[in-house]
Amino acid sequence: MQLPDAAFLTDLMSESLNSPPQGKPRVRFAPSPTGFLHVGSARTFILNWLYARRNGGTMILRLDDTDVERNTDASVNSIFEGLKWLGLSWDEEYKQSERGELHRQMAETIFQKGLAYRDFTPAHAGDSERSGAQGTWLFNPGMRELSRAESDRRAAAGEPFALRFRVPREGGVVRFTDAVYGEQMKAGADIEDFALLRSDGMPMYHLASCADDADLRISHIIRGQDHLSNTYKHVLIFEAAGFTPPQFAHLPLLVAPDGTKLSKRRHGPVVSVTTYRDAGFLPEAFINFLCLLGWSPKNDREQMSRQELIDAFSLEGINRANAVVNFKEATSQPVVIPTLSEEKGRNLLSSPEDTFDPKALWLNAEHIRGLAIEDLSQRLLPIVQGAGFNVLPERMLRITPLIRERIKLLRDVLTAADFFFVDQLPPYDPAELIPQKGDAAMALKVLQRAKEVLANVEFKHDPLDQGLRAAAQELGIKAGQMFQPIRVAVCGRKNAPPLFETLEVLGRETTLARIEQAIQKAG
Ligand code: GLU
Numbered sequence: 456m457q458l459p460d461a462a463f464l465t466d467l468m469s470e471s472l473n474s475p476p477q478g479k480p481r482v483r484f485a486p487s488p489t490g491f492l493h494v495g496s497a498r499t500f501i502l503n504w505l506y507a508r509r510n511g512g513t514m515i516l517r518l519d520d521t522d523v524e525r526n527t528d529a530s531v532n533s534i535f536e537g538l539k540w541l542g543l544s545w546d547e548e549y550k551q552s553e554r555g556e557l558h559r560q561m562a563e564t565i566f567q568k569g570l571a572y573r574d575f576t577p578a579h580a581g582d583s584e585r586s587g588a589q590g591t592w593l594f595n596p597g598m599r600e601l602s603r604a605e606s607d608r609r610a611a612a613g614e615p616f617a618l619r620f621r622v623p624r625e626g627g628v629v630r631f632t633d634a635v636y637g638e639q640m641k642a643g644a645d646i647e648d649f650a651l652l653r654s655d656g657m658p659m660y661h662l663a664s665c666a667d668d669a670d671l672r673i674s675h676i677i678r679g680q681d682h683l684s685n686t687y688k689h690v691l692i693f694e695a696a697g698f699t700p701p702q703f704a705h706l707p708l709l710v711a712p713d714g715t716k717l718s719k720r721r722h723g724p725v726v727s728v729t730t731y732r733d734a735g736f737l738p739e740a741f742i743n744f745l746c747l748l749g750w751s752p753k754n755d756r757e758q759m760s761r762q763e764l765i766d767a768f769s770l771e772g773i774n775r776a777n778a779v780v781n782f783k784e785a786t787s788q789p790v791v792i793p794t795l796s797e798e799k800g801r802n803l804l805s806s807p808e809d810t811f812d813p814k815a816l817w818l819n820a821e822h823i824r825g826l827a828i829e830d831l832s833q834r835l836l837p838i839v840q841g842a843g844f845n846v847l848p849e850r851m852l853r854i855t856p857l858i859r860e861r862i863k864l865l866r867d868v869l870t871a872a873d874f875f876f877v878d879q880l881p882p883y884d885p886a887e888l889i890p891q892k893g894d895a896a897m898a899l900k901v902l903q904r905a906k907e908v909l910a911n912v913e914f915k916h917d918p919l920d921q922g923l924r925a926a927a928q929e930l931g932i933k934a935g936q937m938f939q940p941i942r943v944a945v946c947g948r949k950n951a952p953p954l955f956e957t958l959e960v961l962g963r964e965t966t967l968a969r970i971e972q973a974i975q976k977a978g
Contacts, residue, residue, distance in 0.1 A: 492537035735865030944973035
């Protein structure tokens, strides 16, 4: 049976279609495991997840792993590793490669309705006949017109064929409403007779995706805007197979500052989720950042917890404009994170400001400030220990409040608090020891007096404060002039956490040893 083209859609509409379930949404993240977990894919997961969690729905992870030549285990691992780091969960999990039978059944249904045809054109010849006689997208017009009897005869004789969708021509129009991009419409004449099955019987992406979405009763397909143009074909497949298409919501593209689509080849590691993990982003901050790429919450707040994101999420807040990830293109080379033994805790990232979007860094710093000290301390400890320092949890707990306001990335702990971890300070310029409006002689005097005071005073904030202020008075200098040489002596630099708290944590022995070293330098 073959339906006349013009009647195609009308006939379909008069059939009773299987509707997706009413009520709780079922959404899916369907990555093809052909690379690492891209930030755009992570955002797609998260926005689906927010939608499911907001509406009491079901989150499904489906690996679109039918492309055996391009799939890798490393890629599957990278997807799971990235999602695990982000602490994102799902309720059901499927592998498309295990569902081939279901895909073929859907192809058979469509074929039996006359809405697909066998194409016996040898694979290599198909491409050259891409455009048909009337300028329509026919791969091989002769095949579309082949009678069913002739088609059956050639198939029975064992001739290989691909199965192509018979796209309605002449007046046929495919429509759908996208929750983000609105009404979409395309003439059937502008859609090629796309393949459902390859000549080796393997299902093609469009078929497999729709068969799974229908079988898994997906209610909303939320995915990247690059799939918007595929959706016409998907609508055709759903309807041909007797299903009402799900709702579609396409997400704006993530682009680099120059407007090009973010890609690993072009933009390097800034595109990969693990780069953010390794650089010391908090998963909750990174999720927060990703959500804001293309979605504007009604409340206009930017820093939000996971629960706040869930509560605020709606598809209406998704924008159409491309979302720009800001970074300096020139420095988007692989981010080198050397081990501490090579770098002694300095210059771990050549410049996070150049590598990462300023908003991502700002959000991360805000989320860090919002963490309880115990929580932050526990997250910092493995980084410090991993860099080769033997720091005990109790000590880390005391250091953490001193640097919490001073770090944007967790790994910044290695530069912000390095002087707590090392036995020997890295070399510093003795000129740093000279106080403001003072000279080398004043620096030396301060350090010598400090050595005496600090040999006796109790190593607690108030006694340290009182003792050193009194010493400044005796020397006839300002308190700040007293503190600076001491700070540089114990930290190796001027820009450091509050002095008395720092001394308390360092303790008398280390403090006196470092002051003695500074005296040698200044003398
Ligand atoms: N496997 C497809 C991709 O990774 C899925 C697209 C879709 O969500 O339908 O692009």
